[in-house]
Amino acid sequence: MRLFSRLRDPELSNIVIYGIATGLAAVLILVQTRVLWRALTPADFGVWALLDPVLIPVASIVLFGIDHAIVKQLRVDHLPLRVVTGNLLVTTLPAAALCLLVIGIIFHLSFHSGWTTALLLTVAGEALMLMMQTAFRATGAVRLFAALLLSRNLLYLVLLLGIQANSGMVSLSVGLVFLTRGGCVMLVGMAAVAALRPVPRIDWARYRDALHYGFPLLLTTVIYAVTDMTDRWFLADFTGVVAVGVYALHLKVAAILSQAIVIPFGLWFPPERFKRINDVDEGRSFFIATATVLALICGYLSGCVWLARDLVLSLIAPGIVASPLILACCLAAVTCLALSHAFNVGLLMPGHTRKNAICTVYTITATVLAAGILVPLFGMNGAAVSRLFGGLVLVGVTAVWSNRVFPIAFPFATILAYFAASAAAAAALNRAATGHGLKGLAVALVAWTAVTLLFAALWWTRLRPARGVRSRPFRRQSGRQG
Template sequence: MKSQIKQLGRHSLIFGFGDSLKGMIGFMLLPVYTRFLTPADYGQLELLRTTISVLLVIAAQGIGSAFFRSYVFIEKELNASANDLISTSYLYILLSAFAVSASLYLFSGEYNAFIFGSGTSEILVKITAVSLCFEIIMLVPYQVFRAKMESVKFITLSLVHFFLQLALNIYFVTVLRMGVKGILMGNAISSSVMVVATFLMIKKHLVLKISGGVLKDLLAFGFPLIFSSLFYWMLQMSDRFLLQKFSSTHELGLYSLGTRFASVLPMLIVFPFQKVWGAMSFQVAARDDARETFRIITTYFYLLLCFTGAGLIIWSPPVIKIIAGREFWDTHKVIFPLVCANVGSGMLLISGFGIYMLKKTKYISLFVGLSAAANIALNLTLIPVYGMMGAAYVSFASNLLLNFLCYRLSQKVYFIPFDMPRLLKISLIFLAVSVSSTLLHPSNVMADVLYRLFLTALFFGGLIISGFFEYTEIRSMKNAYGRLLEQPGFSNKFKYAYELIIGQT
């Protein structure tokens, strides 16, 4: 059991790093964006990004998810080769990318008028269409690298893409002062370079042929996933369009910055965990002590989510004041409910495990659809009255509903004895320190920093006072801390701490 948990942590760090770079760039550029863009500009940028995300789901048609299954069973089930799969997937996605992006490009004027009205340049939508095309084409090569476990290629390309996009965005925004147009151009240019690079790396696997049997297998598995993906998109991102329609682009900009801060939680914790949880969870389920292992993993995963989330809530107000202009400072108001929503979204990986274990996945689309419908209905009611605060709390409520629905069914088909008393202690401590940080904002800088340090320490203090840690856990932590102090020099201490975290000690 212990080795399974260690392996999960180790692979989460390794495979999650490359994927996290894409999310990191948006966060790292916040000081640039918030100094050279207005909240309305930032809201406009967010809507165009959201456009890419939904059209990417439609264009991909579930091919990305279907690719892994087909890669494993391609020879046994279809009597075809891996090269047939790669060629068919790549060529089909290429055609899909051209079709979807060309549609957006040709109808850019109509889309611009529908979303923004007459105040926005049509050229931004056209650049978005070009960038979308490149984003779609890159899908299959990256799946090839994952399937073949070519992590060096994957990480190298991710780093090159990261730094190229970073440099272009900074140049276009700060030097040329091109605003949103510069950001979109930087993204499109960097993605075009990566399309060429990834093509050169996989061209040895490509033939100019689409296998009908392979394509049918891919779409049979992947196409139904479009609906659940679209429902999930509606649940998580439709509020951007509703804020634009029923509030203002200014509030959308503040809300979008808030979602960017809150996204640090899934970027650091959820996405790396998710990359290996799918395969690892089924391996754990085959063990005799599976349910006990799931119980422990759940407790500490939730603890990690809540501690990281509390840190974001506590420290986001001063960070926003440091990196952003005064007109963005009200962003901190939406951080608390948005972080809570991301905690709930992260817990879905475990609370719904039984549904996947017993192949009841048809209910996932139903539950996500119900939650998305509730999300839209509540947003239509609350956004016109409460603006971005209404959208933020609706996001939390709808994610909570989805968790509840998945948890109830999952426990019926595959019961896991979750440690409810410990989970409740974590929840109460999280709420106590998070709410306290939103109620009091000392005007003195030093007092404010000390207050937030106190709240951060109070999280751990609350765990100790409440008796959260078991005796064996306390003993293990003391032993680990003692061995850490014994390491000579800072570099050795850091190496030991790193190995301890990824489970190699």
């Protein structure tokens, strides 16, 4: 009965819904990748792999970061959601339209592409989706968020398959692929607007407040997007777009972890952070427990995906053999990204958001230097190592600087020891399972689960007596936000 009542807890049910929705979305994305792998030529797939990841960051640029301020204006300023969303949607239209025009001109002059309009439609639709997704999760409307997320991915997949089947085309063009995606996100985004029914009200003071709060976070998003693409750009320059396509397949496999953990956590954690900061210990016990559980989950799922890499990649792209090193680095980089969110409490306080961009500047500098040295020497392996190096810098710098603003006694040494021991255990299980087919993989996964449970029990036993407030309290600062 206690377990049943716990499952009915709204906070836990919200996390479960986030997890299920993003998990199903991850499956749909993997199916989309398989369809595109077969429908595009290797060169076109490489072009798609270079452009597809930057569409959402570019959509954030079109919004100038105001989507980040929805949670702040709702939770901190206590404004109604329909008023906040309506004001931001209306007042951002002139700047967004001008930004889209500039992006279109730059892209057309740089690449002389015949499908610039398709890209702009996709960017505009993704910008609208960002606003609506943030609005739904800001109020905990997880079912609406889940419906929005799944409908856009399902509709996109159905249309891709339908176009292929009805036209009789063996292969699709990159322009048609982006046009299809743009139409899907715009249609679903408009349906979400109709469901929310925002109040269109112009309030330039609130818009400026949203810019003030969200623009530094936008800089962080953009810089991180550049960091995320650095290895692919160097790889395209030195080995060509076909190699980028193969490398992107490994990133898609690693994205299973991102879709299952990082995205749901990133959706759930920001509003929860604002609520927990009002606890007696200002949320420190909660933040320590959250980081601990997140590290355990990331380690376990990373091991599962890595051990089953050959099976998973063959489902996405038949004929491609997975690289253990590349996938391990990609999974570790995703884990670093997840933990950088969990460790980042202080830098998302009003008045400190600009520091996130500085942390990401350190990250991109490290990634560019590593990629510039390693990719020409080691190709895809060098690209993967440079990605991991950038992730380590991101989580390290973010944790240190956030702790200066808001001290929390995170168990950093224990987390590092856990990941080292887990990596050794996964390598040993992989060696034992090699050559034994699906039966060996099944045994390895069962053994991996048992090893993780053992590590978790040892860790939690050690952590519980020490958990609590062990550092000076945070004093909220008054002053300008940004």
